[in-house]
Amino acid sequence: MSDAAPSPSISPARARFVTRVVRALGAAAIVGLLLGAVTARVVWSGESEIAESTAALRRGDAYEATVRARRAAGWYAPGAPHVRVAYERLASMATTAEGLGDRDLALLAWRGVRTAAIETRWLLVPHQEDLDRANVAIARIEAAAPRPPGTRTEPPQRIEEKQLAALLRDEAPRTPWVVLLLVSFVAWAGGAAWAVRRSSASPGDFDLARARAGVFVALVGVFLWVLALWRA
Template sequence: MSPARRIAAHALVLLGLVAGAGGLLAARVLQQGELELRSAEALASTGNLEEATVHARQSASWFVPGAPHVPAAYAQLIAIARLAEGRGDAKTALFAWHAVRTSALSSRWVLIPHKDELAIADASIARLSAKQSAPHGAATQDPADIQQKMHALLARNDRPRLPWVFAMLGGFVALTAGLLHMGWKGLGDRKHLAFGPLRVGALLTTAGLIAWALALWNA
């Protein structure tokens, strides 16, 4: 086998493994998201809105682009919030709206996939918070001012910090480069393993994984 063909074969194997691992992870996300959504729907049908909110929020948090359970989970959360608000249960309504907000922010990256739901949640939280009675002895404030201040506070930090976005991209590049380096340089010769290139590839891969994990946590 020519060197070019051998390199291509190793690259395809590595990319296939990466794609397969990604597929398994996506399947896990889809399964868990659907299970949580079903639990939320069952609990909501019995009137247990708080527990339904918890499961719907977990369903929305199992995010993968294009997953059908995600928009359904947001719809469930918003329906719970509006139902509770219609019943005069501000506590449960706020809990559900905060769940919408938390889920939307947990799936943010360069873009916020569910920014419309986030905007609705922020406005609803601000509106409901402004209606809450002030503690005894506290200075009375205009509800409109409270709503405006709360909305401004909620609007902060809606976007990820750019340094961590670049760290995430760099981590992906390092991970990919490390895997390909191990395949091309470390495993390219069938007669023996090239431990030097393997170590370099392993270091790049490890650094990429660490950078990716840190960026996901902090972005």
């Protein structure tokens, strides 16, 4: 007879739990690696554009420096240093150009600020203050633009107000409906996966009754997804 102690057994339920935890951790690790790779790509591209913008400034090419700074601002990542540098450079270029009477360059820089801020918004607008400042500046410059004699029937202040109102008009999808769009898609996909898993208790066995709850969730998700897509 052997005096060795019997190895402790793991219950099937505990084994399944451990397996699920390991799979969840593996999936989280994969997602983390993907997010890290994407973030690295964004930061590298943004830093490259800022470097090109700086090089253009040293050459005295204000137009190229503005365009490159605009591209850098578009490569948005929370906390990335190149983003703040890009916005500050665009604002500085715009202010300097306006002071020198270069209306075209000033508009190019302020529109770069505005476009980058709009492009990088999601549930929030990370650069709302920059966007507001750009809108006011664009409206002011546009209102002061020279016009042919006899065509300027309104005072500059009124023109500026109209320009600003047009710039502030928000035609982007409304945030609550965008959130519902994401949630409904998750419900749709999750309900379908749940239905498939519940309906196949064993290989070769298909039980539609067990899949009813998952089918219901999936159908609700589809309905809400279509509604959110229409309303957003």
